Amino acid sequence: MELQNAFVNWFRNSSPYIHAHRNKTFVISFGGEAVLAEDFDHHVHDFALLSSLGIRLVLVHGIRPQIDQRLSRLNAPARFHHNLRITDDLALQCAKESAGLVRVEIEALLSMGLANSPMAGSGLKVASGNFVTAKPLGVIAGVDYCHTGEVRRIDSKAIQLQLEQKNVVLISPIGYSPTGEIFNLSAEQVATEIAIALKAEKLILLTEQSFQNPDNDQPVRQITTDEADLFLQNHPNIADVLALPLKAAIQSCQSGVNRVHLIDRTVDGALLLELFSHDGVGTLISSTPFEALRPATLSDIGGILELIKPLEQQGKLAKRSREKIEMEISDYVVLERDGLIIGCMALHSDEQAGFGAIACLAVHPDYQGSARGKRLFEHVHQKAKQLKLKKLFVLSTQTAHWFIEKGFQPSTIASLPESLKVLYNPERNSKVLCNIID
Ligand SMILES: CC(C)(COP(=O)(O)OP(=O)(O)OC[C@H]1O[C@@H](n2cnc3c(N)ncnc32)[C@H](O)[C@@H]1OP(=O)(O)O)[C@@H](O)C(=O)NCCC(=O)NCCS
Structure with missing residues (x-):
């Protein structure tokens, strides 16, 4: 029974996140290491779940270890400069083979639908294609990067068309030039450019380790781009597995992607925890503060209702219809956190008569006790x-x-202005409180 209750509570608590993420575009990037890992099928199940919850999904995979493995089998060295591969003819051949193989393997996993498996009935459709146009990186400081390229253009229209048809778009870190050449690209760069071109709500980078602050060994849960920039300046020797995703995150945020998440892919279910639980387990990066107090708009009504319905059922708030909130929306302010309405409050005022009524004050239970109510009130x-x-x-x-x-001071029904008195519901038997504003 306890287990059942826990499940029901958990499922109910995740519903606001499900609503908030539906129809949003998420670009998820992961390295070739993730594909080689034994638990990669768990990630694929999670991708399928996100897609079936209405999230428009673009997956970008890496192929670095796969290229290295191939080169090593051929007794050829893997050559890098400034952490970028120098893709000679042999390395390009390995990149093409690796990209083809990894893509086919991911497509196969996404196509599974065995009964009694998490993929049963998912019926996912996967689209891959020539969505990325690339150009050569060229010769930098005397180093010829050969077939290593960089993104020149993303065919965002073609990707959007696929997403509109509810297809999952799968992209390899390979780009083509108008002259028909093939370039080996960095998966992070491809994911970043796609997120920017699609104006994605989120770029999610599945990383090889979690982001811990080396100064105090504490996990970094949230960081703004300015703070991340400063962190990189102060820690110039930080490992590439962290520095590269951080740089990609900063660039994406500065180019208009609202939120970037770094999620340690070695933690089972980390993607779901990050997206559907209030604290998450990864690092959220954004250029603006994560929580904003702002006037409500009509598009917040769904979120407000989601927040206040349970409180209405508990009798803590008076019942109000969607239509009433719609009509009075300009009276409301909301606290928004990562796309979720976690607090609200209304001030209905009669300026001529010189009084106001506070209503519909609510803070989501997960976020109470941290002065958010006070902030809304102030x-x-x-x-x-x-x-x-x-x-x-x-x-x-x-x-x-x-x-x-x-x-506030306790007051009486008789002291209420006439327009509030007629609204007083004796069944609720609320206490009347009044605050004189100096
Ligand atoms: C009232 C409410 C908005 C406060 O939000 P919050 O973000 O937790 O508020 P703050 O963090 O600013 O304040 C927390 C303090 O208020 C106290 N508090 C919370 N609810 C209280 C209540 N019903 N009565 C008295 N004190 C209360 C807490 O104990 C805490 O004090 P403490 O730190 O000294 O223990 C929130 O509890 C809520 O949404 N409640 C349900 C809806 C509701 O009752 N709305 C008011 C309708 S008139």
Whole structure:
């Protein structure tokens, strides 16, 4: 029974994330190491799950260890300069073989649908193609990179068409030039450029290790691009497995991708934990702060309803319909965190009569106790001051003391302005509180 309850709670708690992610475009990149790992099928199951939840998915795979293996079998050296492969003719041959093989293997895994397996009934369709145009990297500081290239253009229209048809788009780190040449590309660069070109909501880089701050050995859960830049400057010797994804993340954020997640692919289920639980397990990188308090818009109504419905059922908030919120949306402010509405509050004001009523204050249970309620209140209080309101009222069943600690005084129904008195619901029997604004 306990297990059942835990499952039901877990499933319910993940529903806001499911709604928030639906129809959004996520670009997920992973190295060739992930493909070689024994648990790679788990990742594929998770990709399939994301796609079936309505996420528009672009997968970009790497092939670095596969090329190295092939070169080593041929007793040829793997040559790198500044962590970029020098792709000579033999290495290009290995890159082509590796890309073909890895793509086919991933396609096969995504096509599985055995009964009693996580892929049963998924019916995924995978699209690959010549979506990436490349140009040679050329000769840099005297080093000829041969067939190593860089992205010149992404055919975002063609990728969007595939995504609209609900296909998963699978991209190899290989690009073609208009002259018909083939170039070996960095998977991170390809993923970054695709995320930018598609204006993806998220770029997710599955990394080989988690991002720990070497100064205190603590995991870094969130970092802004400015902080990440500073971190790289202060830690010039940080391992490439971390430095490369960090640089890719900074570049993507600066070019308009809202959120980049670095997720340690060696943690089982890390992708699902990061996307569908409130704290996540990876590192979230964005150019703006992760949480914003802002005026609500009509597109927030779904999120507001999601937040307040359970509180209405518990009797903590008065019931209000979608239509009522829609009509009064300009009275609302919301706290948004990574696309999710985690707090809201409304101020209904009568400026002529000089009073306002606070309503619909809510903070998601996972985020309570960290002064978010206080932040919403202070914002609304400031707004009331700007509107030159003299009095603020609130009707509360279970939160009276919270408001008293904010300077409200117990009051009476009789003292309510007429327009609020007619709305008073005796069945709820709320306490009336009033705050005089100086
Ligand atoms: C009331 C609410 C918005 C506070 O959000 P929050 O982000 O946790 O608020 P803060 O972090 O600023 O404040 C937390 C403090 O308020 C206290 N608090 C929380 N709920 C309270 C309540 N119902 N009565 C009295 N104090 C309360 C907490 O114990 C904490 O104090 P402490 O740190 O001294 O223990 C949140 O609990 C909520 O959404 N409640 C359900 C909806 C509700 O009751 N809305 C008000 C309708 S009038």
